[in-house]
Amino acid sequence: MHTMANGQVRKKSGQAGGAEALLATTRRLADDGGTSGARALLSINQPDGFDCPGCAWPEPARASRLEFCENGAKAVSFEATSKRATPAFFADHRVAELRGWSDRALEAEGRLTHPLRYDAASDRYVPVVWEEAFREIGATLESLENPNEAVFYTSGRTSNEAAFLYQLLGRSLGTNNFPDCSNMCHESSGVGLTESLGIGKGTVTLEDFDHADLILVVGQNPGTNHPRMLTELQAARARGASIVSMNPLREAALVAFAHPKNPLEMLPGGATPISTHYLQVKVGGDLAALTGLAKILLEREAAAPGTVVDHTFVDAHTEGFSAYLAAIEAATWDEIERESGLPQEALAEVADLYARSERVIACWAMGLTQQPHAVATIQQVVNLLLLRGNIGRAGAGACPVRGHSNVQGDRTMGIDHEPKPSFLEGLSRHFDFAPPTAPGFDTVATIEALQADRVRFFCAMGGNFVAATPDSPRVAAALGRSDLNVFVATKLNRTHLAVGGTAYLLPCLGRTELDLQRDQPQEVTVEDSMSMVHASRGRNLPASSELLSEPAIVAGMAGATPRLAHIDWQHLVGDYARVRDAIAAVLPELFHDFNERIREPGGFYLGNSARDRLWNTSAGKATFVAAPIPDQSLPERQLRLMTVRSHDQFNTTVYTDDDRYRGIFGTRKVLFVSAFDLSTRGLADGDLLEIISHYGDDENRRVEGFRAVVYDIPVGCVAGYFPELNPLVSSGSFARRSRTPNSKLVPVTLEPFRGQL
Numbered sequence: 123m124h125t126m127a128n129g130q131v132r133k134k135s136g137q138a139g140g141a142e143a144l145l146a147t148t149r150r151l152a153d154d155g156g157t158s159g160a161r162a163l164l165s166i167n168q169p170d171g172f173d174c175p176g177c178a179w180p181e182p183a184r185a186s187r188l189e190f191c192e193n194g195a196k197a198v199s200f201e202a203t204s205k206r207a208t209p210a211f212f213a214d215h216r217v218a219e220l221r222g223w224s225d226r227a228l229e230a231e232g233r234l235t236h237p238l239r240y241d242a243a244s245d246r247y248v249p250v251v252w253e254e255a256f257r258e259i260g261a262t263l264e265s266l267e268n269p270n271e272a273v274f275y276t277s278g279r280t281s282n283e284a285a286f287l288y289q290l291l292g293r294s295l296g297t298n299n300f301p302d303c304s305n306m307c308h309e310s311s312g313v314g315l316t317e318s319l320g321i322g323k324g325t326v327t328l329e330d331f332d333h334a335d336l337i338l339v340v341g342q343n344p345g346t347n348h349p350r351m352l353t354e355l356q357a358a359r360a361r362g363a364s365i366v367s368m369n370p371l372r373e374a375a376l377v378a379f380a381h382p383k384n385p386l387e388m389l390p391g392g393a394t395p396i397s398t399h400y401l402q403v404k405v406g407g408d409l410a411a412l413t414g415l416a417k418i419l420l421e422r423e424a425a426a427p428g429t430v431v432d433h434t435f436v437d438a439h440t441e442g443f444s445a446y447l448a449a450i451e452a453a454t455w456d457e458i459e460r461e462s463g464l465p466q467e468a469l470a471e472v473a474d475l476y477a478r479s480e481r482v483i484a485c486w487a488m489g490l491t492q493q494p495h496a497v498a499t500i501q502q503v504v505n506l507l508l509l510r511g512n513i514g515r516a517g518a519g520a521c522p523v524r525g526h527s528n529v530q531g532d533r534t535m536g537i538d539h540e541p542k543p544s545f546l547e548g549l550s551r552h553f554d555f556a557p558p559t560a561p562g563f564d565t566v567a568t569i570e571a572l573q574a575d576r577v578r579f580f581c582a583m584g585g586n587f588v589a590a591t592p593d594s595p596r597v598a599a600a601l602g603r604s605d606l607n608v609f610v611a612t613k614l615n616r617t618h619l620a621v622g623g624t625a626y627l628l629p630c631l632g633r634t635e636l637d638l639q640r641d642q643p644q645e646v647t648v649e650d651s652m653s654m655v656h657a658s659r660g661r662n663l664p665a666s667s668e669l670l671s672e673p674a675i676v677a678g679m680a681g682a683t684p685r686l687a688h689i690d691w692q693h694l695v696g697d698y699a700r701v702r703d704a705i706a707a708v709l710p711e712l713f714h715d716f717n718e719r720i721r722e723p724g725g726f727y728l729g730n731s732a733r734d735r736l737w738n739t740s741a742g743k744a745t746f747v748a749a750p751i752p753d754q755s756l757p758e759r760q761l762r763l764m765t766v767r768s769h770d771q772f773n774t775t776v777y778t779d780d781d782r783y784r785g786i787f788g789t790r791k792v793l794f795v796s797a798f799d800l801s802t803r804g805l806a807d808g809d810l811l812e813i814i815s816h817y818g819d820d821e822n823r824r825v826e827g828f829r830a831v832v833y834d835i836p837v838g839c840v841a842g843y844f845p846e847l848n849p850l851v852s853s854g855s856f857a858r859r860s861r862t863p864n865s866k867l868v869p870v871t872l873e874p875f876r877g878q879l
Contacts, residue, residue, distance in 0.1 A: 169723060169724075170659065171658075171659060171661065172633050172634055172658045172659055172660050172661065173527060173528075173633065173648045173656065173658035174194040174197065174198070174527060174633075175197050175198065175201055175279055175527055175632065175633040175634070176191075176193055176194045176196075176197040176526075176527060176772055177193070177194075177347060177348045177349075177350075177524075177525060177526070177527060177651075177772075178278075178523075178524040178525065178526065178527050178528070178529060178530060178650050178651040179348045179350045179351055179523070179650065179651060180327075180328045180650040180651060180652045180654050181650070181654075181656075181724065182328055182353075183328075183329075183724055191349035191350045191352075192349055193346075193349050193772060194349075194350070196770075196772070196777055197772055197775075198634060200229075200775065200777065201233075201612060201632040201633065201634050202632070202634050202662055203232050203233060204232070205230070205231065205232025205233065206231075206232045206233055206235050206665065206666070207231040207232050207233065207234050207235065207613065207614050208235050208236070209235070209236050209238070209247075209248070209249045211231060212238060212246055212247040212248070213246060213248075215246070216244070216245040216246055217240070217245050217246065217247070217619050217621060218245055220614075220619055221616075221619050225586075225589055225615065225616055225774065225776060225845070226776045226777075226778075226779070228613075228614045228615055228616060229613045229614060229615055229775060229776075231613070231614055232613065233612055233613060233629070233632075233665035233666070234611060234612060234613060234614065234627065234629035234665075234666075235629060235665060235666035235668055235669075236249050236629065236666065236668045237249070237250050237251070237252050237255050237626065237627070237628050237629060237668065238250060238626065238627040238628075239254075239255065239258075239624065239625070239626055239627075240621040240624050240625040240626075240627075242621075242624065247625075247627055250626070252668075252670065252678065255626050255628065255678075256678040256679055256681070256682040257682055258606070258624075258626075259606070259608055259626065259679045259682060259683075260679060260680075260681075260682025260683040260684070261682075262578070262579055262605065262606045263295060263579060263679070263683045263685075263686075264683050264684055264685055266295075266578060266579065269295045269296030269297040269558070270296075270297050270299055270562070270563075271576065271577060271578040271579060272292070272295060272297055272299060272577075272578070272579040272580075272581070273297075273299045273301065273563060273568050273571070273577050273579070273580050273581070274288060274289075274291070274292045274297075274299060274300050274581050274583070275300075275301050275302065275565075275568070275580070275581065275582045275583065275585065275587050276288060276300065276301075276302040276303070276532055276537045276583045276584070276585070277302075277303055277526065277582070277583060277584030277585030278302070278303045278304065278524075278525060278526025278527065278528055278529025278532060278585075279526050279527055279528060279584050279585075279633070280528060280532055280537075280583050280584055280672060281528060281531075281633075281646035281647060281648060281658070281672065281673075282528065282531045282532075282534070282535050282646065282647045282648060282649065282655070282702075282705065283646050283647065283673050283698045283701045283702065283705075284583065284646070284671070284672035284673045284676060285528070285531065285532040285535040285536070285537050285583075286535040286536065286701060286704070286705050287673050287676040287677060287680075287691075287694065287695070287701060288537070288583055288672075288676050289535060289536040289537055289538075290536075290549070290553070290680075290689070291676055291679065291680040291683075291686065293536075293541075293546075293549060293557040293558060294553075294555060294557075294680070294685075294686045294688070294689060295683070295685070295686065296558050297558060297562055298538075298539055298540070298541060298558050298559075298560065298561060298562030299539065299562040299563040299568070300536075300537050300538060300539050300562055300563075301539060301563055301564050301565040301567070301568045302529070302532060302533070302537050302538075302565075303525070303526060303529055303585060303590065303773075304529050304532070304533055304537075305539075305564045305565035305566070305861065305862065306492075306565055306590060306591070306862060306863055307487075307488050307491060307492070307524075307525050307529070307862070308487075308488075308491055308522055308524055308525070308529070308862075309491070309564070309857075309860040309861065309862045310490070310491035310492075310493075310496035310497050310500055310857050310860040310862045311486075311490075311491055311500055311522040312533070312860070313497050313859050313860040314496075314497040314498075314499075314500035314501045314504070314747075314860075315500070315504065315520065315522070315732075317497075317501065317739070317745065317747060318501050318504040318505075318508075318739075318744060318745050318746075318747055319504065319513065319520070319731075319732040319737065319739070319744055319745075320731060320732060320736075320737045320738030320739040320744075321730060321731050321732050321738060322533075323522075323530065323653055323730060324519065324520050324521045324522045324651065324652060324653075324730075325513055325514070325519035325520045325521075325730050325732045325733045326483055326518075326519035326520065326521045326652060326733075327652050327653075327654075327727070328354070328652055329516075330481075330483060330516060330517050330518065330519060331354040331355075331357070331358055331483065332357070332358075332517075333481055333516050333517030334358060334363055334481050334482065334483045334517045334518065335363055335364065335479040335480050335481045335482065335517070336363060336364045336365075336366065336475060336476060336479035336481075336482045336483075337355065337358055337363060337364070337365050337366070337482075337483045337484075337485065338366050338368070338476075338482065338483070338484040338485065338503075339355075339365065339366070339367045339368070339369075339376065339397075339485050339486075340367075340368045340369075340408060340412075340484065340485065340486045340489070340490060340503065341368065341369065341408060341486050341487060341488065341489020341490035341491075341866075342369070342485055342486055342487035342488075342489055342523055343369065343371075343373045343375065343376070343487075343489075343766070343767075344375055344376070344523070345373060345374060345375020345376070345379070345769065345783055346373075346375070346766075346767050346768070346769045346771070346783065347487060347523075347525065347767060348487075348523050349375075351485075351523065352375055352379045352396070355379070355396050356379050356394045356396065359394060359395065359396060359398075360394065364398045364399070364475055364479065365396055365397050365398055365399075366397065366398065366399040366400075366401065366472050366475065367396075367397040367399070367400050367401070368400075368401040368403050368408065368411060369400075369401075369402065369403070369489060370402055370403060370404065370405050370489075370764065370835055370836055370839050370841065371402075371766070371784075371794065371833065371834070371835055371841055372400065372402060372834040372835075373783065374783040374784070375396070375783060376396055376397050376400065377395070377396060377397060377400070378393035378394060378395050378396060379393055379394055379396055380393035380394070399471065399472055399475070401464055401468060401469075401472065402463070402464075402834070402835070402836055403462050403463060403464055403836070404461065404462060404463035404762065404836050404838065404839055405762035405763070405764045405836070405839040405841075405866060405867060406493050406494070406495075406754050406762055406764075406866060406867035407461050407462040407463050407464075407754075408462075408489070408490055408493070408499050409461075409493075409495050409498055409499040409502055409749065409751060409752070410457065410458050410460075410461035410462035410751045411458075411462035411464055411469065412499065412502040412503060412505075412506065413450060413453050413458055413502060413751055414453075414455075414458040414459075414462060414464065414466065414469040414473075415469055415472060415473045415476065415506060416450045416502070416505060416506060416509070417450050417451075417453055417455075417458070418466075418469060418470050418473035418474075419431075419473050419476065419477060419506075419509060420447060420450055420451070422473070422474070422477060429477070430477050430509070430510070431509055431510065432509070432510050432511035434511075435508075435510075435511030436508065436509070436511075439508075439511075439514075439735055439737065439743055439744055440508055440743050440744045440745065440746055441741045441743045441744075441745055441746070442745050442746035442747065442748070443746050445746070445748045446505060446746035446747070446748045448748070449748035449749065449750060450748075452750070453750070453751055457751050457753075458751065460755075461751055461752075461753070461754060463836045463837075463838075476506070476510070477510075480517075481512065481515065481516070481517030481518040482507065482510070482512045482518050483512075483517070483518060483519055483520075483521050484503050484506065484507055484512075484519075484520055484521060485521040485522075485523055486500065486503060486521075486522055486523070487522070487523045487525075488525075488865075488866070489764075489866060490503075490866075491522075491857070491860070491862055492857070492862055492863060492864060492865040492866040492867075493857060493864060493866045493867050494752070494754075494855070494856075494857055494858065494864050494867055495749070495752050495857070495858065496857040496858075496860060496862060497857060497858060497859045497860050498747070498749035498858075500522075501747040501749065502747075502749065503520065504520060504744075504747075505746050505747065507519070507520060508744055508746060513732055513733075513735070513744065514732065514733055514734065514735040519733065520732075521651075521652075522651070523651055524651040525773065526773060527633075527648055527650075528648040528649060530649050530650070530651060530653070531647070531648050531649030531655070534649055534709075534712070534728070535705070536549075539561055539562040539563055539564045539567075540561045540562070541557075543559075545708065545709070546559060548707070548708035548709060548710075549708055551707075551708075552704060552707040552708050553688075553689060553704075554688070555688060564861055565591065565861075565863075566853060566854075566856055566861045566863070567861075569591060569592075569593065569597055569600070569853045570853075572597065572600035572601055572603070572604070573596065573600045575600075575603055577604050578604060578605040578606070579604065579605060579606050579607075579608075580601060580604045580606075580607045580608070580622070581607075581608040581609075581610070581679075582607075582608070582609050582610065582611075582617060583610050583672060583676075584610060584611060584612075584630075584672075585617070585773075585774075586615040586616060586617050586773075586774040586775075586845075587601070587617045588601060588616050588617040588620055589615065589616045589617065589774040589845040589848070590773070590774050590845060590848075591848065591853065591863070592848055592851035592852060592853045592855070592863040592865065593821075593823075593848075593849070593851065593852060593853040594845065594848045594849055595849050596821075596853070597853070598616070598617075598619075598620045599620075601617070601620035601622065602620040602621060602622055603622065604622035604623065605622060605623040605624075606622060606623060606624055606625070606626075607620065607621060607622040607624075607625040607626075608625070608626045608628065608679070609625065609626065609627050609628065610628045610630050610672060610675055611627065611628070611629065611630065612629065612630060612631075612632050612665075614627075615774070628670070628675055629665075629666065629668065629669050629670075630669060630670060630671060630672050630675060631660065631664055631669050631670070631671045631672070632660070632662075632665070633658060633660060634660050634661065634662045635660040635661075635662045635663070635664045635665070635669070636660050636661060636662065636663060636664065637660055637671045639671070639674065639695060639696055639697060639698070640696050640697075642697065643659070644671070644697070644698045645657045645658060645659045645698065645720075646658050646673075646698060647702070647720055647725075649728065653727060653728040653729070653730060654724065654725050654726070654727055654728075655719075655720065655725045655726055655727075655728060656720060656724060656725025656726075657720040657725065673695045673698065673701065674695050676691075676695075677691040677692060677694065677695035678691075699717050702716040702717050702720075703716065703717065712728050712729075732744070754867065756838075756869050757816075757869075759803070759871055760816060760869045760870065760871055761795075761799060761838055761839060761840045761869075761870050761871070761872070762838060762839045762840070762867055762868070762869070762870075763813070763815070763839075763840050763841065763842065763847070763850065763867075763868040763869070763870045764839070764840075764841045764865070764866045764867070764868070765841070765842060765843065765844035765845075765847050765848070765851070765865045765866070765868075766841050766842070766843060766844065767843065767844060768780070768781035768784070768786070768790065768843055769781050769782050769783040769784070770782070771843075774844075774845050776790065781843075784833070786831065789829065790843045790846055791827055791828045791829060791846065792828060792829050792830075792831045792842060792843070793811055793813060793828045793829070793830055793831065793840055793841070793842045793872075794831050794833035794835055794840060794841040794842065795830050795831065795832065795833065795835070795840050795872075796832070796833070796834075796835050796836065796837050796838075796839070797832045798837050799837060799838065799840070800830055800832065803872055805830055805872065805874065806830070807830060807831065807832040808829060808830060808831075809829070809830045809874060809875075810827055810828070810829055810830075810874070810875035810879070811826075811827075811828045811829070811830055811872050811873065811874065811875055812824055812825070812826045812828075812872070812873040812874070812875050813825050813826075813828055813842075813847070813850060813870050813871075813872060814850075814870060814871050814872075814873065815850040815851070815852070815868050815869060815870050816869045816870070816871065817852045817854070817855060817869070819852070819854070821852070823849060823850050823852070824849075824850070825846070825847060825849055825850060826875050826877060827875055827877070827879050828842065828875075830872075840870065840872075844865065847868075848865075850868055850870065851863055851864065851865050851868055852864075855868075
């Protein structure tokens with residue numbers, strides 16, 4: 123270990139899991155100052171309990187009584203904390219002062235306890251009664267001359283029931299302005315998969331991991347973002363499956379994992395190796411690397427016809443193979459190696475492994491989805507699967523690993539700026555009104571509209587819009603010019619400080635808490651990353667008697683808006699079973715007998731057309747999509763920046779300033795850089811930096827006081843933490859066709875920092 127110049131201690135990176143995971147969980151429970159979090163862990167991911175409010179990884183059929191990971195335990199403890207942000211706290215602190223606090227300090231104040239209204243005269247949030255809040259919100263919605271002046275943002279934590287009511291409110295008003303967190307993460311997956319396979323969801327189930335011969339993990343760090351996935355990878359490795367990881371950073375969890383439930387693995391050296399092969403691709407070079415794999419496979423097929431390509435599958439189930447073949451042949455090894463940063467020999471070893479494997483799963487996350495060529499890259503993954511018939515059979519398929527716990531379910535419920543016609547037809551049929559059909563605002567369009575002062579009403583159902591978006595300082599300023607902002611939340615965060623003309627901060631129940639409607643306990647439902655829908659029942663007493671559920675808050679806003687009176691909102695929200703009946707009526711093929719099917723152990727599977735080899739594409743077949751390798755070379759001295767999360771973080775929520783897996787303690791203002799890139803710039807490990815991004819516009823995007831950390835990362839690439847580096851990301855730089863912000867390929871230069879910390 124050594125001490126950085128600013129006094130922070132940096133240690134050797136740790137292995138994933140192990141005894142340190144147990145210690146970190148215990149510390150988190152203690153820091154949150156209560157026993158309700160520890161009690162809640164007995165009910166997390168259990169048939170009679172609540173769904174983890176963290177990631178969307180599914181629960182196994184073999185679930186134990188303690189079915190959670192370190193990050194899930196932190197999320198539960200964070201929600202079930204005994205700390206409270208009461209009206210007295212807000213009386214003591216002006217909003218202008220709170221803007222100077224760190225994101226972590228804001229959320230560390232604890233659970234919101236009372237509905238609050240921003241008072242411009244005192245620059246403070248002050249208590250308000252629910253009825254008054256709903257009246258003003260309803261009056262503002264009623265006064266809109268154009269319903270598209272309203273924007274309804276959604277976090278992926280929102281339940282199916284809340285999301286369905288929320289979109290019903292907006293569409294009854296007359297808008298499809300439903301930006302959501304999926305726009306910023308897996309929109310590229312949805313676009314790419316829909317074009318290639320006819321459905322925007324992954325084709326695998328959790329059981330497929332028990333049968334795969336090879337698992338590809340591309341652009342994903344499960345140890346930080348989906349830790350329960352490591353259990354499946356560990357089990358696959360133990361039975362002899364191969365695991366190939368492709369990631370710029372060498373991540374601890376993809377190297378080895380020690381399961382905290384296994385006493386033998388707690389011993390030194392007891393961890394299970396995870397990756398059999400590790401390809402450290404350049405940031406943004408995945409399309410080139412995948413093209414290289416395909417080129418080798420097709421060369422092997424040309425040399426020995428019938429040994430690599432599954433021609434029976436390709437001929438019967440696909441189109442576009444000839445154009446794809448021509449595109450792969452046209453790619454040169456010079457460009458493949460230049461853009462990927464990988465030698466042909468390393469790619470050949472993995473390609474030959476793929477050719478020998480009968481059943482292959484390909485997993486990916488935001489390492490792929492947040493690139494300029496994200497859609498084409500994901501389609502190149504699908505192309506590789508199609509090549510050998512690895513779609514629609516056990517132990518094989520496409521596995522986009524989604525983030526927040528119900529982000530996929532929210533999209534199924536209609537949180538979509540471009541809703542499917544069949545969904546709108548169902549709404550019209552059941553609720554007897556004409557929903558809008560014109561596309562609404564996604565996240566990028568919302569930012570553009572905010573900056574152009576075309577948004578009068580902004581509502582955020584959870585999340586931290588300002589911190590999560592690119593160009594975050596500019597987004598905060600633009601959001602602050604809206605007439606009325608409504609924030610539904612469990613804790614205070616930076617978005618709530620963009621108050622606009624006025625703002626309401628409305629506290630809601632968390633996933634862990636008992637939800638009573640008319641004195642009857644309610645349950646909500648969620649859809650995991652693999653299309654399983656199951657019930658979630660909170661057990662903890664609410665943090666405050668003043669809290670309302672998200673469905674009740676939506677119903678309160680809608681019920682106070684006269685133009686929405688054609689729907690009996692209070693009747694719907696009085697029993698969530700009625701909401702599920704409405705969902706079943708709107709989406710009968712997916713949700714028939716909804717209330718009965720959630721009684722099934724583990725819930726029910728929505729199904730997947732591509733898994734059944736039914737291709738809902740225009741041609742009625744799966745599609746090979748050809749794409750040339752882009753030239754992403756940068757001017758001299760510029761580097762490719764990617765943003766990442768720390769191990770002690772979930773989305774924008776930062777638990778501590780530590781990152782145990784990467785050996786960083788006490789700070790998040792670091793930049794991971796190769797020793798070569800530092801030395802050629804006259805810099806050294808531990809130096810303080812200014813980081814400047816370059817987009818060819820007039821904006822001055824820079825952050826200061828970040829410490830250089832030598833790390834195992836390809837030359838020409840750097841990495842640092844989200845959301846601290848979001849000010850460097852331009853909202854005008856996004857993936858083609860999906861419009862997902864390019865947080866994984868930001869052109870930057872480095873300069874020494876001359877100021878004071």
